[in-house]
Amino acid sequence: MRCLYCHSVIAAEPTLVSLFKRDEPLCLTCREKLTFKFPGERCGRCHQLVNKKTEVCSDCELLIGVYPHINKIYTVTDYNEETKMLMHRYKFVKDYALAEVLALLCSFSFKPYHAVVPIPVSTVRLKERTYNQTSAVLDVLGIKYAELLGTKKSKRQSDLTRHERLNSENPFYLKENVRADDFSGMNIVIIDDIYTTGTTVHQAAEIISTLNFQNIDVLTFSKTQHI
Amino acid sequence: MILNHHANDIMFETGVKDSCCRRCGNTDKQLFYTYYSKYDALNVTYCLHCIALGRSDSVNPLYGYQTRRQKDNISYQLDFELNDVQKQASDRLLQAVKNHHNLLLYAVTGAGKTEITFEGIKYARENGLNVAFVSPRIDVVKEVYLRLSDAFKNTRIDLMYSGVKSVFSYTFTVCTVHQLFNFINHYDLIIIDEVDAFPLPEEPLLMETIKRAAAHNGSIILMTATPTADMKALAGKNNIVTIARRYHGHDLAIPSVIWHNAEKYIKKDKIPPKLNVLLDQIVAADRKVLVFFPDIQLMEQLAAVLKKQYKRIDSVYSKDPARYEKVQQMRDGELDILLTTTILERGVTFLYLDVIVVNAHDFDSASLIQICGRVGRKPKDPTGSIWLMTDFNTGSIRQTIKTIKQFNKGMTAI
Numbered sequence: 001m002r003c004l005y006c007h008s009v010i011a012a013e014p015t016l017v018s019l020f021k022r023d024e025p026l027c028l029t030c031r032e033k034l035t036f037k038f039p040g041e042r043c044g045r046c047h048q049l050v051n052k053k054t055e056v057c058s059d060c061e062l063l064i065g066v067y068p069h070i071n072k073i074y075t076v077t078d079y080n081e082e083t084k085m086l087m088h089r090y091k092f093v094k095d096y097a098l099a100e101v102l103a104l105l106c107s108f109s110f111k112p113y114h115a116v117v118p119i120p121v122s123t124v125r126l127k128e129r130t131y132n133q134t135s136a137v138l139d140v141l142g143i144k145y146a147e148l149l150g151t152k153k154s155k156r157q158s159d160l161t162r163h164e165r166l167n168s169e170n171p172f173y174l175k176e177n178v179r180a181d182d183f184s185g186m187n188i189v190i191i192d193d194i195y196t197t198g199t200t201v202h203q204a205a206e207i208i209s210t211l212n213f214q215n216i217d218v219l220t221f222s223k224t225q226h227i
Numbered sequence: 228m229i230l231n232h233h234a235n236d237i238m239f240e241t242g243v244k245d246s247c248c249r250r251c252g253n254t255d256k257q258l259f260y261t262y263y264s265k266y267d268a269l270n271v272t273y274c275l276h277c278i279a280l281g282r283s284d285s286v287n288p289l290y291g292y293q294t295r296r297q298k299d300n301i302s303y304q305l306d307f308e309l310n311d312v313q314k315q316a317s318d319r320l321l322q323a324v325k326n327h328h329n330l331l332l333y334a335v336t337g338a339g340k341t342e343i344t345f346e347g348i349k350y351a352r353e354n355g356l357n358v359a360f361v362s363p364r365i366d367v368v369k370e371v372y373l374r375l376s377d378a379f380k381n382t383r384i385d386l387m388y389s390g391v392k393s394v395f396s397y398t399f400t401v402c403t404v405h406q407l408f409n410f411i412n413h414y415d416l417i418i419i420d421e422v423d424a425f426p427l428p429e430e431p432l433l434m435e436t437i438k439r440a441a442a443h444n445g446s447i448i449l450m451t452a453t454p455t456a457d458m459k460a461l462a463g464k465n466n467i468v469t470i471a472r473r474y475h476g477h478d479l480a481i482p483s484v485i486w487h488n489a490e491k492y493i494k495k496d497k498i499p500p501k502l503n504v505l506l507d508q509i510v511a512a513d514r515k516v517l518v519f520f521p522d523i524q525l526m527e528q529l530a531a532v533l534k535k536q537y538k539r540i541d542s543v544y545s546k547d548p549a550r551y552e553k554v555q556q557m558r559d560g561e562l563d564i565l566l567t568t569t570i571l572e573r574g575v576t577f578l579y580l581d582v583i584v585v586n587a588h589d590f591d592s593a594s595l596i597q598i599c600g601r602v603g604r605k606p607k608d609p610t611g612s613i614w615l616m617t618d619f620n621t622g623s624i625r626q627t628i629k630t631i632k633q634f635n636k637g638m639t640a641i
Contacts, residue, residue: 002257095273095278
């Protein structure tokens, strides 16, 4: 068995427990590096590092003012040096195997949700990458998801400045036939790969909110820390 | 050919075919990954081994250029003359290039190996042969690049290692071994410095990469102070040149063994008494010392204790972000004591240096010989002391002392 992140052989002594468990293609060292979280006080909503512990940080207050639709935000790991490397390989070098690694790190319970919606990838990007990096992880996890959204966006988020992102027009739209379905009283979770300014998921939530879900939560694989 | 995904010409229809990566030569089934691509509506297999260079897969072609050869009348300057032994070795190397065969240059640490290659490089470039000077170690690559560009003043030399690419024409390149993945049948002369350094012996595929990068009738020159049987086989019995003397002509320092269970004290956060005596002695004599450890944890535990007693002291290991700064501080004489793992076993030269090895029983003989080779590298300070601190004697320790003594008698183990 090889670690899909560092490609070294995982030499684990078989124990009574591991004997009955499926082997994981991720070594302990890499797991520790990838799940490293920066120490410090955090915002209780978006998990941004803050000087004083707070339930809602100033960034969130601004966002909520424009997009009040999201209830809770969950994140798997910080966007640390190692996660950055992983995302780069996963999204731009097309190292698809890393979907398995992200899936292994993602110990999130999808049970409470009636619907799981990944953030869509534009057709231009899909042609380049040949997969949606978010739904690929859901595929590995065996989670059924609904592609309710489409996107008009063509520029990479990572090529835009913070200001440009926050002031961008909402690029998402509902796909045809979605509006006819009845979602009232249901729970939904929106999934994205990286939470930076939060603009993407909040804009997606704005469009989703027109479908009368009772509760909209968000899960992102990693959270960047801007200080 | 040179593979490059910005190029226009297709070199291979697909990067991976029949469980073989055409870029890096990987055939290990564990190092391929297959998944069903909804977008392409078929299974895609790609190579994990060389993923860092961009994906080589079963659906997309590999692009690149054909190799071009160009003559270049280059010359070099040396501020000293090669001695007879070096001259002889230089001639043998030149003959190897002319006659398209491999050569093993088995030379003691500090024999002036780099300078011996200059004549061969000059001949190769004058005849339009592509030259690569490679090493598994980034430190060695950087140092060799400086020495080569210093000597070959009017020549443009490519420099490549992870993160750094300063490239002109791929006709004269200094790089790490990993950078050779993109070259197939391209370099007519490949010189490998420190062939036995990590990770070359651990990853047999890297040696294959070097052979693939070499032109079909090219020469591979292996340079080392500690050759293995594989290297001797690759060069061939008649193509081994040995240099048992350092260029300054002095004997190699012979290590003394100190029986001491240092680990016992370190685990209790105490300074091993015999180590303490040695360090005091060295600092009092106004010399510098490298203290080698088999693992980082042991080193860091002792470093914390030692820092209370000694002021001009630091520790360094491969992933240390301040690694190069600390080595530079040591070079500048700002530190007296530098604790290190095996990363400094080769490629570094410090003046007035002594060496101590803690837990010498955990080192193999190739490492120990390299470590002993750190002292007395300059004519100004042609010798120094080496102490191997060990709990018990090992074959590697005996072998090390025997080999060094033989070198001093003018004999080599071959």
